[in-house]
Amino acid sequence: MATNIWTPSSWRSKPAAQDVVYPDREKLDKVLTKIRTLPPLVSPSEIERLRHQLGQVQRNQAFLLHAGDCAESFDACTHENIAAKIGLILSFSLIVVWGVRKPVVRIGRIAGQYAKPRSSATEKIGEREVLSFRGDNVNGLDPNERTPDPDRMLSAYFHSTATLNHVRSLLTSGFASLHHPRDWSLTHVRSPALRNEFERITEGLSDALEFTRTIGMGQDGQSYEQGGSRGPLGEVDFYTSHEGLMLEFEEALTREFPIPSSLASYAETSPKATPKAHYNTSAHFLWIGDRTRQLDGAHVEYFRGIRNPIGVKVGPSMKPDELVRLLEIVNPDRESGKVTLITRYGASKVEDHLAGHIRAVQESGHPVIWISDPMHGNTLTSASGLKTRNFGTIISELTACLRIHAECGSHLNGVSLEFTGELADDGYSVTECLGGSMGLREDQLPLRYQSFCDPRLNFEQALDVAFLISDHFKK
Ligand code: PEP
Ligand code: MN
Numbered sequence: 001m002a003t004n005i006w007t008p009s010s011w012r013s014k015p016a017a018q019d020v021v022y023p024d025r026e027k028l029d030k031v032l033t034k035i036r037t038l039p040p041l042v043s044p045s046e047i048e049r050l051r052h053q054l055g056q057v058q059r060n061q062a063f064l065l066h067a068g069d070c071a072e073s074f075d076a077c078t079h080e081n082i083a084a085k086i087g088l089i090l091s092f093s094l095i096v097v098w099g100v101r102k103p104v105v106r107i108g109r110i111a112g113q114y115a116k117p118r119s120s121a122t123e124k125i126g127e128r129e130v131l132s133f134r135g136d137n138v139n140g141l142d143p144n145e146r147t148p149d150p151d152r153m154l155s156a157y158f159h160s161t162a163t164l165n166h167v168r169s170l171l172t173s174g175f176a177s178l179h180h181p182r183d184w185s186l187t188h189v190r191s192p193a194l195r196n197e198f199e200r201i202t203e204g205l206s207d208a209l210e211f212t213r214t215i216g217m218g219q220d221g222q223s224y225e226q227g228g229s230r231g232p233l234g235e236v237d238f239y240t241s242h243e244g245l246m247l248e249f250e251e252a253l254t255r256e257f258p259i260p261s262s263l264a265s266y267a268e269t270s271p272k273a274t275p276k277a278h279y280n281t282s283a284h285f286l287w288i289g290d291r292t293r294q295l296d297g298a299h300v301e302y303f304r305g306i307r308n309p310i311g312v313k314v315g316p317s318m319k320p321d322e323l324v325r326l327l328e329i330v331n332p333d334r335e336s337g338k339v340t341l342i343t344r345y346g347a348s349k350v351e352d353h354l355a356g357h358i359r360a361v362q363e364s365g366h367p368v369i370w371i372s373d374p375m376h377g378n379t380l381t382s383a384s385g386l387k388t389r390n391f392g393t394i395i396s397e398l399t400a401c402l403r404i405h406a407e408c409g410s411h412l413n414g415v416s417l418e419f420t421g422e423l424a425d426d427g428y429s430v431t432e433c434l435g436g437s438m439g440l441r442e443d444q445l446p447l448r449y450q451s452f453c454d455p456r457l458n459f460e461q462a463l464d465v466a467f468l469i470s471d472h473f474k475k
């Protein structure tokens with residue numbers, strides 16, 4: 001078999017890092033057969049719309065916000081949690097729009113972000129050595145439920161569907177309207193300074209919006225080609241994403257569709273474009289994790305054939321020439337906005353690696369989007385044994401990225417963050433990361449620590465980051 005012919009299953013002939021071994025193969029096949037018959041979660045035209053908008057990000061005409069949970073859980077699929085997540089993403093983007101003065105493209109880590117890569121296949125719990133928890137779509141957090149169960153993939157499909165349905169209904173019911181941003185819940189924000197600053201911005205933006213309506217430039221009637229912001233999921237654009245880790249699942253939701261004709265002009269920018277393409281219909285955007293980006297591996301093979309825009313995590317072990325070879329594989333036609341590089345080195349390593357990566361990509365001529373993930377290289381364990389991150393360290397990596405891009409004649413086009421608007425039962429924000437304007441201390445971490453995966457910035461800490469970005473660009 002010629003090795004360079006891509007099909008949705010050609011990844012199967014390559015080694016897959018972070019592979020999950022299912023003891024019951026028959027059940028796995030049955031589940032995958034079922035998923036293959038289920039309807040797509042997202043449509044080709046929505047994916048094309050994101051491709052177009054990411055082209056604008058790549059050309060520095062828009063800013064990308066990629067944010068959400070490290071991992072979603074089935075239990076957290078509730079109205080309150082989903083509304084809190086969307087509310088925070090909207091609040092964050094509003095602050096960024098204010099300072100950056102460009103549209104913000106919002107991609108949530110939501111409606112399918114269940115699978116997790118792990119540094120070790122097993123872990124010790126008490127006296128027992130058990131398989132590591134790999135995310136709700138694989139096995140259970142409970143040490144007695146660690147055997148991978150294919151039915152969880154079906155559950156993941158339906159929880160993604162329920163989440164996406166609720167996101168769509170929130171965004172088409174006025175939830176995102178600038179006229180009542182207070183619905184996004186600022187009541188629990190204790191810092192008056194943070195609350196006042198946010199209110200000042202929303203009032204300013206509401207006035208601006210009113211003004212454009214008055215002079216007949218309201219956003220509602222505009223198509224997105226004209227720069228309007230009314231999107232497929234409602235009155236603002238919002239897109240979904242997850243790490244494309246479980247390739248069996250991704251393959252089962254990969255469908256061949258005609259490229260929507262109204263978008264043919266975008267397709268024509270690619271010389272090899274055909275009228276049909278393979279879309280991963282489980283999310284608008286998928287990314288390859290730092291542990292599964294081997295050039296000859298299964299994940300890179302799968303990702304090179306889908307039409308969705310994709311992300312690639314870039315950590316300190318990535319060699320500059322390896323990065324360029326990876327881009328050649330996943331974006332041979334050099335389409336603008338197709339690939340987002342999500343850099344995540346750690347505050348102490350960003351100086352050693354980022355400039356080399358930027359220069360190698362510049363020399364290659366590949367049109368990439370650069371965004372900073374200042375979370376994943378900065379995880380530490382607190383004295384009490386909780387996984388945490390320090391706000392100051394996160395900011396240090398982010399500001400280094402802004403500076404290094406400027407020094408290299410490049411641009412930071414966005415950020416990728418793990419944050420949550422979720423509140424604990426007592427109505428206060430979660431306490432998973434240290435510092436920020438609320439000055440969260442180490443002894444306060446256990447108070448409202450809710451993540452079962454990586455620690456997330458809470459509502460106030462996330463807004464702190466938004467103001468920092470906003471202020472940086474306002475200058
Ligand atoms: C993540 O984004 O949650 C993650 C596991 O990231 P990385 O692949 O960069 O470690
Ligand atoms: Mn994470």
